[in-house]
Amino acid sequence: MNAYSTTLAQYLEQHATDALASAITTLATASISISHLLDKGALAGIHGEAGNQNVQGEAQKKLDVISNDLLLSALTHNPHCAGVASEELDEISPANNDGTLLVTFDPLDGSSNIDINMTVGTIFSILPYHRQGQKACEDDFLQAGVNQVAAGYFIYGTSTMLALTLGRGVAMFSFDPSSQAYVLINDKVTINHSTQEYAINASNRRYWLPPVQEYIDGLVAGDTGVRGKDFNTRWVAAMIADVHRILIRGGVFMYPYDTKIAGKAGKLRLMYEANPMSFVIEQAGGASTDAVQRIMDITPTHIHQRVPVVLGAKEEVEYIKALHDKAGILANGDKA
Numbered sequence: 001m002n003a004y005s006t007t008l009a010q011y012l013e014q015h016a017t018d019a020l021a022s023a024i025t026t027l028a029t030a031s032i033s034i035s036h037l038l039d040k041g042a043l044a045g046i047h048g049e050a051g052n053q054n055v056q057g058e059a060q061k062k063l064d065v066i067s068n069d070l071l072l073s074a075l076t077h078n079p080h081c082a083g084v085a086s087e088e089l090d091e092i093s094p095a096n097n098d099g100t101l102l103v104t105f106d107p108l109d110g111s112s113n114i115d116i117n118m119t120v121g122t123i124f125s126i127l128p129y130h131r132q133g134q135k136a137c138e139d140d141f142l143q144a145g146v147n148q149v150a151a152g153y154f155i156y157g158t159s160t161m162l163a164l165t166l167g168r169g170v171a172m173f174s175f176d177p178s179s180q181a182y183v184l185i186n187d188k189v190t191i192n193h194s195t196q197e198y199a200i201n202a203s204n205r206r207y208w209l210p211p212v213q214e215y216i217d218g219l220v221a222g223d224t225g226v227r228g229k230d231f232n233t234r235w236v237a238a239m240i241a242d243v244h245r246i247l248i249r250g251g252v253f254m255y256p257y258d259t260k261i262a263g264k265a266g267k268l269r270l271m272y273e274a275n276p277m278s279f280v281i282e283q284a285g286g287a288s289t290d291a292v293q294r295i296m297d298i299t300p301t302h303i304h305q306r307v308p309v310v311l312g313a314k315e316e317v318e319y320i321k322a323l324h325d326k327a328g329i330l331a332n333g334d335k336a
């Protein structure tokens with residue numbers, strides 16, 4: 001017998017509208033199927049490449065495709081869902097014209113981790129839909145992150161968990177395999193404002209802007225440098241796992257602007273990764289920017305838009321932003 005007793009269903013009954021509760025329950029049900037497939041691993045024939053590229057030009061894993069199909073089919077059958085957008089699909093999928101919600105998702109973030117038995121997860125964002133009676137189109141999705149009514153992620157790690165925000169803090173749930181239900185383990189997740197741990201793919205150093213190089217040099221110098229204290233690096237190469245670590249024990253995560261691929265301002269997607277994670281991080285007391293402006297204030301111009309991401313402990317995020325301000329960096333990476 002453990003101390004936890006509130007299920008996700010009970011939590012949603014208390015805190016969410018019927019429509020939101022229904023959409024989140026649909027997402028949770030699909031996540032349980034994905035979690036079971038991951039548990040079976042190679043035995044379920046899910047390892048390896050699917051042989052296609054997604055809209056981002058990335059090789060799709062078999063489970064990317066299976067997870068995408070599971071979520072898409074479940075959500076388009078939900079009566080409250082007016083439209084769905086997936087990181088894996090070129091175009092949005094209209095659903096039920098009378099629905100009041102739009103859902104975006106990254107079906108399997110960090111999917112290159114599947115074959116090496118490391119953490120992956122499903123990230124989702126829920127936006128309001130206002131054109132009832134009409135078929136949803138891409139323009140309906142192009143809303144700033146501040147409009148999100150809920151966001152979160154299902155993480156498939158040593159255990160399966162859900163981090164959820166409805167805009168009033170962040171709640172953490174753990175999946176109980178015996179009851180097949182998500183159970184609340186923390187109803188007020190908070191992030192420390194300061195940290196000595198950071199996450200970045202340092203192999204991209206030569207492509208970063210000077211303020212990011214200067215910032216990381218300061219951290220690497222530790223107590224012999226400008227920061228006067230030692231820092232520790234952690235990089236899982238799955239945003240979901242790096243963000244989860246920050247929610248649990250603090251830190252700062254960066255996938256900054258880089259010049260590696262011409263025309264791509266960073267690697268992460270605004271609508272499937274950056275916005276939902278920013279909502280979760282801010283609701284836990286952290287901060288999230290593209291190093292110049294708050295991510296959730298960005299009005300998307302395209303559903304597959306990419307943005308630089310700097311999120312986590314408030315003091316570090318503000319420190320990095322101040323370095324960019326001092327260097328006169330603009331949102332597109334140019335200098336003022």
Ligand code: AFP
Pocket residue numbers: 058108109110111112113201237238239240255267268
């Ligand atoms: P995949 O889903 O293709 O594995 O990409 C994951 C991701 O978009 C994000 O979750 C990580 O933070 C980032 O890529 C890792 O990128 P690097 O390959 O540069 O380490």
